[in-house]
Amino acid sequence: xxxxxxxPLIRERLSSIKLVxxxxxxxxxxxxxxxxxxLSVLLARSGVKTGVLDLDFTNPTTHIxxxxxxxxxxxxxxxxxxxxRVEENLELMGLAxxxxxxxxxxxxxxxxxxxxxxxxxxxxxxTVLVVxxxxxxSDALLEMLRLARGSRVLVVSACDKLSLVSTKRxxxxxxxxxxxxxxxxxxxxxxxxxxxxxxxVKPLDCVPRFEQL
Amino acid sequence: xxxxxxxPLIRERLSSIKLVxxxxxxxxxxxxxxxxxxLSVLLARSGVKTGVLDLDFTNPTTHIxxxxxxxxxxxxxxxxxxxxRVEENLELMGLAxxxxxxxxxxxxxxxxxxxxxxxxxxxxxxTVLVVxxxxxxSDALLEMLRLARGSRVLVVSACDKLSLVSTKRxxxxxxxxxxxxxxxxxxxxxxxxxxxxxxxVKPLDCVPRFEQL
Amino acid sequence: MHExxxxxxxxxxxxxxxxxxxxxxxxxxxxxxxxxxxEEVFRxxxxxxxxxxxxxxxxxxxxxxxxxxxxxxxxxxxGHTWSLDEWGVAEEFREAIHFVPEAVHSYYSCPKCxxxxxxxxxxxxxxxxxx
Amino acid sequence: MHExxxxxxxxxxxxxxxxxxxxxxxxxxxxxxxxxxxEEVFRxxxxxxxxxxxxxxxxxxxxxxxxxxxxxxxxxxxGHTWSLDEWGVAEEFREAIHFVPEAVHSYYSCPKCxxxxxxxxxxxxxxxxxx
Ligand SMILES: Nc1ncnc2c1ncn2[C@@H]1O[C@H](COP(=O)(O)OP(=O)(O)O)[C@@H](O)[C@H]1O
Ligand SMILES: Nc1ncnc2c1ncn2[C@@H]1O[C@H](COP(=O)(O)OP(=O)(O)O)[C@@H](O)[C@H]1O
Ligand SMILES: [Mg+2]
Ligand SMILES: [Mg+2]
Ligand SMILES: [Mg+2]
Ligand SMILES: [Mg+2]
Ligand code: NI
Ligand code: NI
Ligand SMILES: [Zn+2]
Ligand SMILES: [Zn+2]
Numbered sequence: 001x002x003x004x005x006x007x008p009l010i011r012e013r014l015s016s017i018k019l020v021x022x023x024x025x026x027x028x029x030x031x032x033x034x035x036x037x038x039l040s041v042l043l044a045r046s047g048v049k050t051g052v053l054d055l056d057f058t059n060p061t062t063h064i065x066x067x068x069x070x071x072x073x074x075x076x077x078x079x080x081x082x083x084x085r086v087e088e089n090l091e092l093m094g095l096a097x098x099x100x101x102x103x104x105x106x107x108x109x110x111x112x113x114x115x116x117x118x119x120x121x122x123x124x125x126x127t128v129l130v131v132x133x134x135x136x137x138s139d140a141l142l143e144m145l146r147l148a149r150g151s152r153v154l155v156v157s158a159c160d161k162l163s164l165v166s167t168k169r170x171x172x173x174x175x176x177x178x179x180x181x182x183x184x185x186x187x188x189x190x191x192x193x194x195x196x197x198x199x200x201v202k203p204l205d206c207v208p209r210f211e212q213l
Numbered sequence: 214x215x216x217x218x219x220x221p222l223i224r225e226r227l228s229s230i231k232l233v234x235x236x237x238x239x240x241x242x243x244x245x246x247x248x249x250x251x252l253s254v255l256l257a258r259s260g261v262k263t264g265v266l267d268l269d270f271t272n273p274t275t276h277i278x279x280x281x282x283x284x285x286x287x288x289x290x291x292x293x294x295x296x297x298r299v300e301e302n303l304e305l306m307g308l309a310x311x312x313x314x315x316x317x318x319x320x321x322x323x324x325x326x327x328x329x330x331x332x333x334x335x336x337x338x339x340t341v342l343v344v345x346x347x348x349x350x351s352d353a354l355l356e357m358l359r360l361a362r363g364s365r366v367l368v369v370s371a372c373d374k375l376s377l378v379s380t381k382r383x384x385x386x387x388x389x390x391x392x393x394x395x396x397x398x399x400x401x402x403x404x405x406x407x408x409x410x411x412x413x414v415k416p417l418d419c420v421p422r423f424e425q426l
Numbered sequence: 427m428h429e430x431x432x433x434x435x436x437x438x439x440x441x442x443x444x445x446x447x448x449x450x451x452x453x454x455x456x457x458x459x460x461x462x463x464x465e466e467v468f469r470x471x472x473x474x475x476x477x478x479x480x481x482x483x484x485x486x487x488x489x490x491x492x493x494x495x496x497x498x499x500x501x502x503x504x505g506h507t508w509s510l511d512e513w514g515v516a517e518e519f520r521e522a523i524h525f526v527p528e529a530v531h532s533y534y535s536c537p538k539c540x541x542x543x544x545x546x547x548x549x550x551x552x553x554x555x556x557x
Numbered sequence: 558m559h560e561x562x563x564x565x566x567x568x569x570x571x572x573x574x575x576x577x578x579x580x581x582x583x584x585x586x587x588x589x590x591x592x593x594x595x596e597e598v599f600r601x602x603x604x605x606x607x608x609x610x611x612x613x614x615x616x617x618x619x620x621x622x623x624x625x626x627x628x629x630x631x632x633x634x635x636g637h638t639w640s641l642d643e644w645g646v647a648e649e650f651r652e653a654i655h656f657v658p659e660a661v662h663s664y665y666s667c668p669k670c671x672x673x674x675x676x677x678x679x680x681x682x683x684x685x686x687x688x
Contacts, residue, residue, distance in 0.1 A: 005436055005439040005554040006439075028242040029240070029241040030241075033375065059348070059349060061379065064374055079428070079430040095529065099522065101378055102382065103239070103350055103542075105355055105386055105543060106350070106351055106531055108321015108322060109320075110546075111351065117551070120431065121428055121525065134348070134349055136347055137271040137272065137318040138318070138324065139321050146633055162274040165277065168314060169314065169315065173316035173318055176672070177672050178672075216570075218685040221573045225569060270659075288656075292559070292561040292562060293559050293561065308657060308660065311656060311657050311660045317660070317663045318674055323662065324659075326659055327657050330657050333562065333566050334562045334656065336562075355543045390541050390542070391539070
């Protein structure tokens, strides 16, 4: 990547954060946004200053899961941009505050430019940053991992065949990259043993399917 | 886009196809791969020569849904590449034949290059091409619509809030682009009226959630 | 109006270059038209940041100038190229684009074919050239 | 070995240029090292395609040459740049990369940091330069 004048400031912004946790899977619909939102609320309510970054720039939905109305809540401007306060200890930043419910079609290089811009101007006051990643292994996740190499990824997996092959892929990818993995959260599974056998890894947790969600 | 020496041949390859149907949604997990696979099998078995392109390059799964084993089936080489024969009237092409279950991390511009390469060398013998799109509004879908502007998009939507806002976005996006929409298939919905109210559009069909799928 | 943060990014880059042994004679900050950065507010911020850099860390540069770059767009679908003079951005969307220039893809289309699949060829936002 | 299709792409492009009124004196086809195109098979195919283009459609070009371009990679994570001489692709993966060069990202890593997030800077595959 050519030198980008924002790089040093991005490093500084992220240095104030102790732990960056991308919540990821190349597969769509396995529960990344749901688990990222639940995790961040649990952390905040247990007293940890938590930030959430909605990295799904072309289809942001984290604000809906966290019950934030992008029409009435805007990031404040103060020597940069302050994430929106969701509740005590919980702040959220994402492009939805700027594009609302409109489509945002972006080629990969534009996703990279937008991510660098957001990370350069956003002033987090959190210790843990949960990153709600889009599906796929493309610019959003690659650039986030490039900018925050010390990230510890939480992989979310459902238990059907399509999800299991997807989870195997991202685990293999993260291993090549030398990026740390917190573990795999099995989501919406009737029975997690299938996942254990397929992946040879014990899920951190086995979240059932909640009917009313 | 700069001139690409593959462009004229891509036009010629696609000109032999009467109808290109991208099956799309910016949201993951709404059933694009499932509906694209089911649709292509239905078309094939009703006598229509049908091709399927797995456009989800960084996480291909269409072959699993269509029961094709990428280890034993390879596209034949004959003055180009022939898609794999799934059954009479049904052929499949995608990167999974080349990368199997391995991760394929790709920046957007590489997705574009790979798509142009595949569309330039692949010799379809189908009348309808169903394109199983990845989630998001990024390079894969944008480039496919750029190369096949006469496409008619089949939008797949679940009925929860996250899916409805996603479906509204892609419908608005396709309208700006002047790209034709076949309609919206409601998938895994208990009751489709919510979708009708939210989108102001009657779904083409309301596919229930099949437990055993 | 977050010009302070944009100036901070420039100052941090200059600081890193000088501390890595580079003799920075002159810094040119190019303000791309699309982001509509307030030049005066930005200048005051950068002056303050560079002077504190000199005072606190002994890091100094020859000087800086601010230049402007017109925006230029190119449609990926029909190939048309155009500028903001030919086809402006509606007033109500400018703030979003000011904070994140890529938001332009939600509010702005190719004047010839209406597509939102276009490139920002020039004049996106802040760029730094160092001599 | 789908060199025929790659030659066909070149021939279609030349045809379109000539039919659009361009006087094509010379075509240079650059074969990027990564795709490992069989030069002889490609040459024979292109010759046949160009001669039938002349015979059937009266479309002709001055001549063509085939040149080669070494592959060069640059890691997005650690910035290392390297060539295939320094770090080869295992034999069993070459066919996949021959058909779709981007498949290299499934089989090949930066020799310095092991990342698969790298750019194919040069020598990816077939390129056409026209004079
Ligand atoms: N444990 C769960 N129980 C019930 N529904 C769930 C659960 N996890 C996710 N969902 C639903 O599944 C859909 C997809 O989840 P989402 O978090 O958006 O996935 P992703 O972000 O991976 O695409 C959403 O409608 C969500 O409400
Ligand atoms: N109508 C349905 N009934 C039950 N399960 C379904 C249905 N449609 C999709 N699924 C399941 O939901 C998951 C996501 O579907 P998929 O087609 O992969 O979505 P997408 O391609 O949009 O990400 C898959 O495990 C699939 O088996
Ligand atoms: Mg992901
Ligand atoms: Mg999500
Ligand atoms: Mg899509
Ligand atoms: Mg899919
Ligand atoms: Ni500002
Ligand atoms: Ni070949
Ligand atoms: Zn246009
Ligand atoms: Zn490296």
